[in-house]
Amino acid sequence: MTEIPYLTIPEGKICDFISGGFRHDTPEEYVRQNLEKRLVNELKYPRERIGVEVALQMGSNKPRADVVIYLEKLPQTQENIHVVVECKKENVSPSDKKDGIEQLKSYMSACLNCEWGLWTNGKQRQVWRRIKNAAGQAEFIEFNDIPDVSGSTEDIDRPKRNKLVRADGDNLFLAFRRSHEAIHVSDGFNKENAFFEFLKIIFCKIEDERNIPKPLEFYVSSNERISIDGQQSCKQRIEAIFKRVKSKFNQIFDSNEEIKLSPRSLAQIAAELRGYSFLATDIDLKGHAYEEIVGSNLKGDRGQFFTPRNVMHMAVAMLNPKLDEKILDPACGTGGFLVTAMNHVIAQLKKDWAKDLGKQESEWNDDEKKALQNRISEMAESSFFGFDIAPELVKATKMNMVMNNDGSGNILRTDSLLPPHLWEADFKNALAKSLKIKPAELSNKDSIGLFDVIVTNPPFGSKILIKEEYMLDQYSIGHGWESPKKAGNGEWKKKTVLSASPPEQLFIERCLQLLKPGGRMAIVLPDSILGSPGLGHIRQWLLGEAKIIASLDLDSDTFQPHTGVQTSILILQKLTPEEKAEEQRTRILRPYHIFMAVIDKVGHDKRGNNLYQRDEHGEEILIEVNETVTELNKTADGQTTVKSAKRFEKVPDDQTRAVPAVFREWKRDEGIAW
Template sequence: MTAPIAPPVTIRTGTVPEGKVSDFLTGRHLRDTPEEYVRQNLEKALVRQYKYDPRDCEPEFPIKVGSSRKRVDVVVFKPGAAHTQENAYVLVETKRAGVSPASRTEGIGQLRSYLAACLNATYGLWTNGDEQYCFAKRASGDGQFVFEEIIDIPAFGQTEEDAQRPQRKDLKPATADNLLFAFRRCHNYIAGTEGKQKPEAFWELLKIIFCKIEDERSRRLDFYVTATERANATSAVSAKTRIQQVFTEKVLAKYGAIFPASDATIDLKPTVIAFVVSQLQGYSLLASPVDVKGVAYEEIVGSNLRGDRGEFFTPRNACRMAVTMLNPQPGEKLIDPSCGTGGFLITAMNHALAHIEQQERAQWATPSRGSDEERLELYRARNEYLSQMVHGLDLNPGLVRAAKMNMVMNNDGSGGLWQVNSLANPRTWTEEARRRVVLGSFDAVVANPPFGANIVIDDDEVLEQYDLAAIWDRRPDGRWEMRVDKNGHRVLQKNQPPEILFIERCVQLLQPGSGRFALVIPNGILNNPALGYVRSWLMANVQILAVVDMARELFQPKNDTQTSMVLARRLSDEERVAAAAGTLEYPIFMAVTERIGQDKRGNVLYRRTETGEDVLVTREETLAEIDPATGEEVLRTVTVQERQIDDELPDAATAYRRWLGEQK
C-alpha cells in the first residue's frame, strides 16, 4: 500500500528572493554571501547568547571616522538609548572566512579605528568565523586609548570581570553555528600551533571538551582562563596546571575506559590550552541544543575519523526521519550495532529522553522550573534509561571512542558502548558486551551498516551464523531456497558484503513479535534480481512497515550509493509459519523523496515558491537557559523565523505517522 506524502505544514510569513537572506535583526533582505553568513550567526549570538535586546542592536550602522563615513557590521547600543554614535556600546565587525585579522583594510585594525571614533564605545569583537578577537577600550591617561584583548565581551547585565571568568549563571547555551565556529577555531589552532596531525589535534581537543563538560557538572567551576594567562606564556602554565587537574580529577576518574593510563596527560603547550579554554569557557555545553552540539561535533569528527571500511555517517535529517517513524519509547531497549560516532543512536536516545522529560515535567508544580526533589527524580529517570536501555557496538575503536565522547556531550549513555565485531559470534565479544547485548532481547534497532566500499566478510566462523551467508537457489516457481548439503547443513558462499549480514544480525537482535528496526539499506539489495533471496528472507522473518526511497544526494559528495530507509518488525514464530504459507498479508507504507535538503556537492538547498523565492517558516523553539539568580537550567520558548530547507524526509515521517494511525 502506498500512502501519498502530504505537503509540509508551514506558516508562510513571507518569501526571500533567490540569492538573498533575511536579516535576523531587521528582516531586511540582504545578499547571501560568506560574510553575511558569519554576521547572521553573530547577530543570533548577540540576542540569544549574550541576551542583548534586539531593539538595542543595529546592523550596518553608519559612523563618522575622521572626515569619512563608515558602516559598522553590528552595533550594540546602551539599553533603550537612541541609536547614535555617542551611544554605541559594543562594535562588531564580521568578515568572510579566510580574511586575515592582520589585514590593513579588513582586520582588527579597522575595528580599533571604529572604536576610537566612537568615544563611548567600550568593547569590540572581530571575527571571520574561524578566528575571533575581543577587545576592551581603555583610557591611557594622555587623552588617548589603548585596546586590551580580553577573553569575551560582557553579556547584557554582566560585568567584564564575570565575562573573563564566568560563573555558572553566566554560561551561555550555544546557538546557530557559533559552537561549530568555536570548535573549528580550537581544532585549527591546535593543528597549526602544535604541529600535530589533524587526528592528533582532534583527540587533544576532545580531552579539553570533556574537561568542560565535567566541570559544568561539578559545584565549583575550574574551567576558565584569565586574559593574562592567555596573553602571557609564563602565566599560561597556571592555566595548563588547572585544566590538567580538572582532567585528572573530574574526567579520568569517571571515564577511565575512554582514556587509558597512557593517555592521562593533555599533550598541548600551556598557551594552546589557554587559547582553547578561552574559546569554550563562556558556553554551557550541557544546556546547548542537541542539534547545535551535534553539527559542531560531527564537523570535526568527520574531517578526522572517516574510515576506509564504508563508514559514512548518517545525515542528521535521515536520522530524525527514521527515529520519528520508529518512535522509540523510554521503556524500550535500544541498540545500534554499527554505531560509528553515535549520531543515529543519539538521535534515538534523545527522542526517548524527550518523552521522559515531558512526563516528569508534567508532574512538576512549575513545568519550566522544578524543585530540587523534582529535578532529582528527573535525573534519576534519565540516568536509569541511559544506563540500562542504550547500547552501541562498532568494530572501529577510534569511532567507538568518539561515540562515547559524543554521548557524554549529549546526555551521556556512553557506558553501553563497546568495541566489538558486531557480525562475529557473540561468544567472541567482551564479557560485558556479551552480558548486556543478548540476541533476541531488543525492542528497537537503528543502524546504518557499512556499505559502498570494496569490503567482504570471508571468515567461515562469522558466515556460519547467517542464513544470508548461504548459497540460495531460485526454484522454477520463482521462490528462493537455501542450498544445504547431504547432512542438511547450509552451503556457505565464499564471502558476503557486510551490509547483507547486518540485515540478519539486526533481526537477530530484536525480540520476536515486537522488536522493530530502522535500517539504511542500499537500493541494490532491494531491487537487484540476483539478491532476491535477501528480500525473500526478509519477508519470511519480518513485517515490512515502511520503505522510504531517499534521494541519491543524501550521502554525496562522499558516497554515491542510493539508499532507502526500511522499517520492519520481527515476526513471532506463529507469524513466520503464516509467512511461509503465504497467508500473512499486511499493508506497507512506501514513499519516494526526491529532495533531501542538499545538492550532490553538499550545498544546502532551500524550498522556493513558484516564483523562485525562498519560503520562510515560523516555529517555536524551546531553549535551555541558565537562570542568573539560581544558576539552574530553565526552559524558555522563542519564536524563530528562518528559510525552510527543501527536505522531504520530515514530510515522509509525518505522512507515515498519520498513515500508521489510520491502520486498524
C-alpha cells in the same frame, strides 16, 4: 485553513537576522549572521539596540561598521556606539593592514563612547576593550569576549552556572573550529591526535557543568589567557577536572592518560567554550558541530558515511523507542543514531518528570535537576548499546554520548558480523554484564536476540566484501541461492556458501538475529537489495523472518556530497516463533499493509548546500514565526524576562520532517501499538 503568511527571498540573497532586509549570500555574510544570532540569543541584546552596516564619520571617509551595539536608552548616534563588530571572510587575517584588528581599533576610536570591539573571520576571533590609562590616554586591552547585555565583566572571565548559555546557529561549530585552530597553531598535532585531545577538553567541560552545586572551574580569565603563568593556572584547573573524568570514564581513558595540549592552546579553548552550556544546547547543534569535526579528522575507509541528522530524526521518531527498552546500533560510527534515540527517550522522561513534580523544567531546582540527571544516567547505562569495528569510532561515539547526556558504558568494539563464539572475551563479558546474563549464553547466532530496537546504517560497498567462509556460513544470506526458474517451484532455494558477500546484506540478517521476537528495527540499505532481480532470495528470506512495516525511498542526494548511492530505509518487525510456525505450517504469507514513501527532498543538494522551499516563481519562501526571547535583566543577577517576538525564517525543503506524523496516523489505523 488559515494560510501562513510568507515573503519571498531573491536568488543569491539571505534575510538579515537583525534588520530583516536582504543581503548577498557571501562567506562574510555567513560569519555576520551567526554573530548577530549570538548577540541576540546568547548575549541577550535586544534587536532594537543593534545596528547593521552603520556608516561612521572618519574625517572625509564614511566606512561602514558591520555590526554595532548602541548604549541603552540614548540616541542611536555614532558617539553612543558601545560595541563595534567587524566580520570578515575566512581568508582575511587579523594582522591584515586594511581589514584586520587595526581597522577595528580605528572604528572604535572614532566612536566617543565605544568601549568594546570584536573582530572575527569565523576561524579566529579577537576582542578588545578600550580604557583610559593613568595618564588619561586611550589604551586597548585584549579580553576573552564582549559582555552580555548586563555589562558584567566578571562573567567574561568566570561565568556563573546560571549564566551559561545555549549555543545558537553555527556558533558552537565555529567555537569548535577556533579551538581546533588553536591546537593546530600551538601544538602541531596530526588531525587524529588533535581531535582526541580536543575531546578530552569537551569531557572536562561537561564534567564541570555536572558538578552541581560547586562553582565552575572550566574557565580562563582574560589576564590569564595572555600570560604564561595564567595559562599554566588554567591548565592546572582543567587537569584537576580531567582526574575526575578519568575516574568516571575509565572505559574511555587510561588512569595514566594526560592532557597533552600546551597551556597556550588550552587557555584559548577554555576562552572559546567557557560560556556555553553543553548540557542545555540543542542536540542538533551539538551534533552538527561534533560531526563536522569528526568528519574532517576521522574519515573512514570502510564504506562509512555519516547519516544526515534529519534522516536520523525521521527513523528514530518512526521507531519510537521507549523507556526501559534495549536499543542497539551494531555499526554505530560516531553514534548519531544512538544519540538521537537517547534524546528521544530523554524527552519522554523529562515529560514524565515534569508531570510528577507538577512544574515545568525552567522551575526545577538544582536537587531536582541532579536527580533527573541521575535517572538519565541510569537509563542510558542500561538501555543504549553501540558496536563498531573501528576503535577510533568507538571512542568518538562514547564521547558523543557523554556530550549529549550520558550512556558511554555500552559502546563496545567488535566486528558485529563475527560468529558470537568468536567474539572476544572482553566484549562478551562487558555486554553480558550490561544485559545481566552470563557470557556463556552469548554462544551462537540463535542466542543473541536480546534487543528491543535496532537503528543502524551499516557500511556497504563492493570494496569491503566479506570473504571468510566461517563468517558467511552463519547467515542464510551468506549462501548462494538457486533462482525460482531452476528450482522449479517458484521459490529461491538455498545452496552452498558464497565466495564473498557485501556486508550490508549480512547486516540485515545479523540485526534480525540481535532483535528479540517482536522487536523492531530501521536500517539504511542500498536500493539494489530491494529491487535487483538477482537479489530476490534476500527479499524472499526477509519476508519469512520479519514483517516489512515501512519502506522509505530516499533521494540520491541524501548522502551527498560524500556518495550518490541510491538508498532506502526499511522498518522491520521480527516475527515471533508462533508467527513463523504458523506461516511455515500453512505456507501462506498473511497479507498486511506496508507504509511506503518516496522522499525526494532532503533539505540539501548534491554539494551539501542547504535547500529551502520556493514559491511558484522559484524564489525562496520566508515565513513569519513567533518566538520567545529571554532577556537578562540588567539590575538583577541572573534574572531573566521572557518576551514574545516575531521574525522571518526560511523553510527547509525537507520531506523527512513530515513523514513521522503521517506514519504515526498510519500506525494507529493499522493497530500497531509502538
